[in-house]
Amino acid sequence: MKQDRILEVNQLTVEFTTDNGVIQAVRDLSFHINKGETLAVVGESGSGKSVTSLAIMRLIPSPPGRIVSGQVWFRGKDGQPKELIGLTEAQMRRIRGNDIAMIFQEPMTSLNPVYTVGDQIVEAIRLHQGKSRQEARALAIEMLNLVEIPNPHRRFADYPHQMSGGMRQRVMIAMALSCKPSLLIADEPTTALDVIIQAQILELINKLKSEIQTSVLFITHDLGVVAEMADRVVVMQHGVKVEEGGG
Amino acid sequence: MLLEIEHLQKWFPLRGGLLNRVQGYVKAVSDVSLKIHKGEVLGLVGESGSGKTTVGRCILRLIEPTGGRIVFDGQDITHLPKHELRPLRRRLQIIFQDPFASLNPRMTVGDILAEPLLIHNTHKTAAARNQRVAELLEMVQLDPDMARRYPHEFSGGQRQRIGIARALALNPDFIVADECVSALDVSIRAEILELIRELKKTLGLTLLFISHDLAVVESISDRVAVMYRGRLVELADAHTIYRNPQDDYTKALLSAVPIPDPTVKRTRVPWDPEAYQRRLDTTSA
Numbered sequence: 001m002k003q004d005r006i007l008e009v010n011q012l013t014v015e016f017t018t019d020n021g022v023i024q025a026v027r028d029l030s031f032h033i034n035k036g037e038t039l040a041v042v043g044e045s046g047s048g049k050s051v052t053s054l055a056i057m058r059l060i061p062s063p064p065g066r067i068v069s070g071q072v073w074f075r076g077k078d079g080q081p082k083e084l085i086g087l088t089e090a091q092m093r094r095i096r097g098n099d100i101a102m103i104f105q106e107p108m109t110s111l112n113p114v115y116t117v118g119d120q121i122v123e124a125i126r127l128h129q130g131k132s133r134q135e136a137r138a139l140a141i142e143m144l145n146l147v148e149i150p151n152p153h154r155r156f157a158d159y160p161h162q163m164s165g166g167m168r169q170r171v172m173i174a175m176a177l178s179c180k181p182s183l184l185i186a187d188e189p190t191t192a193l194d195v196i197i198q199a200q201i202l203e204l205i206n207k208l209k210s211e212i213q214t215s216v217l218f219i220t221h222d223l224g225v226v227a228e229m230a231d232r233v234v235v236m237q238h239g240v241k242v243e244e245g246g247g
Numbered sequence: 248m249l250l251e252i253e254h255l256q257k258w259f260p261l262r263g264g265l266l267n268r269v270q271g272y273v274k275a276v277s278d279v280s281l282k283i284h285k286g287e288v289l290g291l292v293g294e295s296g297s298g299k300t301t302v303g304r305c306i307l308r309l310i311e312p313t314g315g316r317i318v319f320d321g322q323d324i325t326h327l328p329k330h331e332l333r334p335l336r337r338r339l340q341i342i343f344q345d346p347f348a349s350l351n352p353r354m355t356v357g358d359i360l361a362e363p364l365l366i367h368n369t370h371k372t373a374a375a376r377n378q379r380v381a382e383l384l385e386m387v388q389l390d391p392d393m394a395r396r397y398p399h400e401f402s403g404g405q406r407q408r409i410g411i412a413r414a415l416a417l418n419p420d421f422i423v424a425d426e427c428v429s430a431l432d433v434s435i436r437a438e439i440l441e442l443i444r445e446l447k448k449t450l451g452l453t454l455l456f457i458s459h460d461l462a463v464v465e466s467i468s469d470r471v472a473v474m475y476r477g478r479l480v481e482l483a484d485a486h487t488i489y490r491n492p493q494d495d496y497t498k499a500l501l502s503a504v505p506i507p508d509p510t511v512k513r514t515r516v517p518w519d520p521e522a523y524q525r526r527l528d529t530t531s532a
């Protein structure tokens with residue numbers, strides 16, 4: 001793995017076994033991300049973008065899914081390259097939410113409906129950072145404030161269903177950014193945001209990028225967002241990379 | 248006039264303390280009035296959290312409004328009891344903002360789409376229902392073979408299209424489309440928008456089209472309403488509002504749209520929410 005790279009995906013293939021046979025959701029996919037760089041992944045609906053990001057996080061549901069072949073090399077906060085597909089689940093848990101954070105495409109699939117959003121952010125912070133409950137709470141409120149949630153002190157106690165779609169999306173963003181990851185995977189992170197708040201969130205991500213050299217894998221359908229954020233772009237179609245170019 | 252909303256209001260109680268008493272309210276919708284003509288698409292845009300979804304859910308009576316009136320096709324439905332709402336359910340549909348949360352994970356997509364046909368007894372045989380299901384999937388650019396799969400086996404954009412197909416199943420008169428194309432790439436999005444235009448023309452379909460994508464709203468809407476913190480701040484026909492916005496929030500919003508061409512830089516209208524809120528409060532007091 002080259003020194004300046006944070007992520008290298010080599011010949012990744014992911015399959016799902018369904019009643020209708022085997023679906024190759026991602027086929028022989030290779031790409032890399034440099035330190036501090038934002039790579040945008042675009043492509044039509046169903047082309048394998050989310051599956052790619054889930055494979056990097058080792059979150060492909062299995063069965064029915066399976067990483068058939070390929071490697072994912074990642075350089076964590078310790079600077080050492082690790083191959084993620086070969087790691088144990090316990091090793092992977094230490095990387096998730098700490099070294100690599102993910103903003104999922106559908107917030108409701110990853111927020112727990114029975115806990116308040118504040119408790120969920122606090123949990124995420126405490127899991128990876130040696131912070132007291134009080135410190136974590138203060139940081140969580142600060143993060144909610146940064147993602148433009150009005151009255152963050154009060155909203156801290158909201159359950160996910162008490163928030164609007166865009167607020168839930170911002171809670172996910174707050175949670176992901178709170179651990180200052182080396183790699184942020186953002187899967188359509190601003191689809192539920194008005195363009196004014198979207199611009200503030202994109203600025204926030206860019207700030208993190210320049211402050212701590214976070215690299216970003218940014219999945220989006222919005223070519224305006226690509227133009228604003230991306231250093232390079234990968235285009236996917238039917239599970240394969242069909243194009244790659246400068247931003 | 249197909250739908251008329253007068254002074255709609257929705258407050259959500261805030262509970263807390265040891266006894267879980269009501270300690271205040273989130274005023275999600277404070278005062279919204281609008282009319283939608285038959286065969287019209289009314290775009291609804293606004294700040295995240297401004298109450299757009301809440302307005303949509305009140306219209307369908309999925310939640311009870313705190314105040315105001317909702318009149319659908321000449322009938323006041325604001326407090327209509329559940330059993331009297333049933334015949335209207337067929338005519339009024341919603342495409343939910345969060346497709347995953349709105350699809351039953353234990354049903355195949357075929358069963359999800361056939362369910363309304365069964366409940367309203369519009370397609371009497373299994374063969375007729377299967378045919379309608381295949382037709383609906385094709386309408387939203389999905390392979391009819393996918394009917395046998397479960398919601399979690401789909402991509403985000405595919406799930407969103409299942410939600411659209413379900414809303415269309417019974418040929419409704421009116422649809423609240425809540426961010427219904429937000430997860431779709433440009434080409435499929437264009438085809439879904441074309442489908443909506445087509446249904447509007449052939450069936451006189453009427454929509455409340457909620458979206459954050461201002462270009463999509465412009466392309467599909469006859470008129471556009473802008474919401475900010477529970478209120479409408481501007482309402483005008485689409486052409487006028489995009490070319491000549493009057494309200495300061497609308498102006499700031501339109502100027503913040505990111506442009507796909509990196510060589511073009513748009514100048515954003517400065518946005519000061521505090522000053523704007525003060526003006527709103529004084530004009531409405």
Ligand SMILES: Nc1ncnc2c1ncn2[C@@H]1O[C@H](COP(=O)(O)OP(=O)(O)OP(=O)(O)O)[C@@H](O)[C@H]1O
Nearest residue numbers: 016025045046047048049050051400401402403404
């Ligand atoms: N659990 C699963 N079981 C079976 N097939 C799946 C599963 N998850 C995804 N797929 C299939 O894999 C393909 C790629 O899905 P993916 O979610 O990566 O698409 P995407 O590029 O993110 O699309 P979108 O832009 O619509 O979110 C799709 O055809 C989808 O139906």
Ligand SMILES: Nc1ncnc2c1ncn2[C@@H]1O[C@H](COP(=O)(O)OP(=O)(O)OP(=O)(O)O)[C@@H](O)[C@H]1O
Nearest residue numbers: 162163164165166259275295296297298299300301
């Ligand atoms: N069930 C609920 N209980 C309590 N508060 C709620 C509930 N549903 C919505 N709210 C609150 O009402 C306000 C308006 O929410 P709504 O979902 O209507 O916004 P929206 O305009 O659709 O936003 P977005 O663009 O982010 O989807 C928000 O402050 C939200 O937190």
Ligand SMILES: [Mg+2]
Nearest residue numbers: 050105402403
């Ligand atoms: Mg996806």
Ligand SMILES: [Mg+2]
Nearest residue numbers: 164165300344
């Ligand atoms: Mg909403």
